[in-house]
Amino acid sequence: MTYILGAEVKEAFKNKTPVVALESTIITHGMPYPDNLAMAQMVETDIRNEGATPATIAVLNGQLHVGLSSAQLESLASFATPLKLSRADLALAMTCGHTGGTTVAGTMIVAALAGIHVFATGGIGGVHRGAELSFDVSADLQELAQTPVTVVSAGAKAILDIPKTFELLETLGVPVIVFGGDEIPAFWSRSSGLKAPTRLDNPELIAKAHNIRATLGISGGQLIANPIPKEDEISKEILTPLIDKAIRQAEHKHIIAKEVTPFLLKAILELTRGKSLTANKALVRNNAKLAAKIATHIEIFNTQPQIHS
16 A cells, blocks of 8 residues: 555545645654644644644655554654655655655645645745755745645745745746735745735635636646734844854855755754744644635545545
8 A cells, every 4th residue: 555544534535524734844854842743733633623634644664644643643753863755755765664754745745646635834945045056946846836736835934045936936837825915925924025926815715726727637736825923923134134144054064955954944943042933833833724724615625536544
């Protein structure tokens, strides 16, 4: 069997009720234990409270899981050496019996395979600063262009080159829809200074756009940029110099490739004296609630493959 369905997800498929996919690198690489576990539990509860079923996706000892039990969630959150699994890594991790958290790209692949149409995350990866020299561009962007999942995030992670990230998304033909704002959000901040390409404030309309794309046979997904609640944001004026300092630290230590994002997130956590972690939790929960609302309006949510595991 390619993947194992959690009991709660299997029941939701059986009853043809909406399911929201959740990534797991935010658990394995985004927050320290036990904050990561508490956050993951809260996010799953938020989705249930909105009438949908959470499906956290991860690889545990080489087995791909769509939906984790409480024990599995805790085991993943406390695992000492998890891998970070994107498109290039999933099959190898399963082959070698590894444990790891799925990135945005990795989660999208598995969600689409399982028949889940909506996915909630914190922020997407994108074009790293200095990418014109390093060519460091996240696989998340290409995945959004080819895998038909609606992804709800607080925009691209603020450590990235946000203008180039959204320019590339436009080139790739990925629709970017801002929920409840006229500017593209910047993860911990509500504003990036970039005008929203499209604004939709109704989850039902966002779901309708997903349904129509499927009907038209258009490849790729939608990116929903959902600003962090105002009371939880850290303004870009405060964050910009801290991000610049963290990037200089990474360059000085020759941090490259997959290690860049975890290093920068940890550095900013220290520089903000924990405020970035509080903001991160708030925006993830905010995204999960919106994703659940969208999922309840997906007309094709009852087309999941009949997988028994």
